[in-house]
Amino acid sequence: SSEVTQDPAVSVALGQTVRITCQGDSLRGYYASWYQQKPGQAPILVIYGKNNRPSGIPDRFSGSYSGSTASLTITGAQAEDEADYYCNSRDSSDNHVLFGGGTKLTVL
Amino acid sequence: QVQLVESGGGVVQPGRSLRLSCAASGFIFSSYGTHWVRQAPGKGLEWVAAVSYDGKNKLYADSVKGRFTISRDTSETTVYLQMNSPTAGDTAVYYCARDSWRLALTPSYILDYWGQGTQVTVSS
Numbered sequence A: 001s002s003e004v005t006q007d008p009a010v011s012v013a014l015g016q017t018v019r020i021t022c023q024g025d026s027l028r029g030y031y032a033s034w035y036q037q038k039p040g041q042a043p044i045l046v047i048y049g050k051n052n053r054p055s056g057i058p059d060r061f062s063g064s065y066s067g068s069t070a071s072l073t074i075t076g077a078q079a080e081d082e083a084d085y086y087c088n089s090r091d092s093s094d095n096h097v098l099f100g101g102g103t104k105l106t107v108l
Numbered sequence B: 001q002v003q004l005v006e007s008g009g010g011v012v013q014p015g016r017s018l019r020l021s022c023a024a025s026g027f028i029f030s031s032y033g034t035h036w037v038r039q040a041p042g043k044g045l046e047w048v049a050a051v052s053y054d055g056k057n058k059l060y061a062d063s064v065k066g067r068f069t070i071s072r073d074t075s076e077t078t079v080y081l082q083m084n085s086p087t088a089g090d091t092a093v094y095y096c097a098r099d100s101w102r103l104a105l106t107p108s109y110i111l112d113y114w115g116q117g118t119q120v121t122v123s124s
Helices: none
Strands: A009-012 A018-023 A033-037 A044-047 A061-066 A069-074 A083-090 A097-099 A103-107 B003-007 B010-012 B017-025 B032-039 B045-051 B058-060 B068-073 B078-084 B092-102 B111-114 B118-122
Touching: A009 A018, A018 A083, A018 A103, A044 A061, A044 B111, A069 A083, A083 B045, A097 B045, B003 B092, B010 B017, B017 B032, B017 B092, B017 B118, B032 B068, B032 B078, B032 B111, B045 B068, B045 B078, B045 B092, B058 B068, B078 B092
Parallel strands: A009 A103, B010 B118
Antiparallel strands: A018 A069, A033 A044, A033 A083, A061 A069, A083 A097, A083 A103, B003 B017, B017 B078, B032 B045, B032 B092, B045 B058, B068 B078, B092 B111, B092 B118
């Protein structure tokens, strides 16, 4: 079956821009969705589709694509953005949902 | 506002059974599918199962297929996860999440609202 992969950890200086990536063949056919999870909390959806933000998500969060790689970009990272970020997509062969292993973002 | 509240977690012995519930409110329950996603201690998110809005289409991760059953009761606006023959590997926080696609015959992968989760510990 397919899979999507993420770098385990990324760091960014306060106020700078950071890109978190997600790779997988499924991303050639389906957009990734991105979820933010802070310790002890449930995940929340931050980006879906080509580059859509649910209501309440700051516009410093954006999504983009290149080939089999999806990226979540945070422009002007804030301390409250420190969290685990997960991408997900769909396996076209069986419609199963795929989650990446997650990226731990540290804001320095 | 959309709310999903999980319940039914606890400690269960290997090989026994446990049923999780996800009570939904704040939206038209009969129009949206639902997923279960779990997270083992210190690990990432793992998709477990999904059911379409009408209950006719159900999908399962290979790791739980044949042991877990997802179902929904529209009158109770509740989704269930019946866990049979659990093993230690099933120990996790179990979240239910709403599928964002309205009236989708096949569940999507975009989960727009999540509950707070319920802890399941499989131990003798």
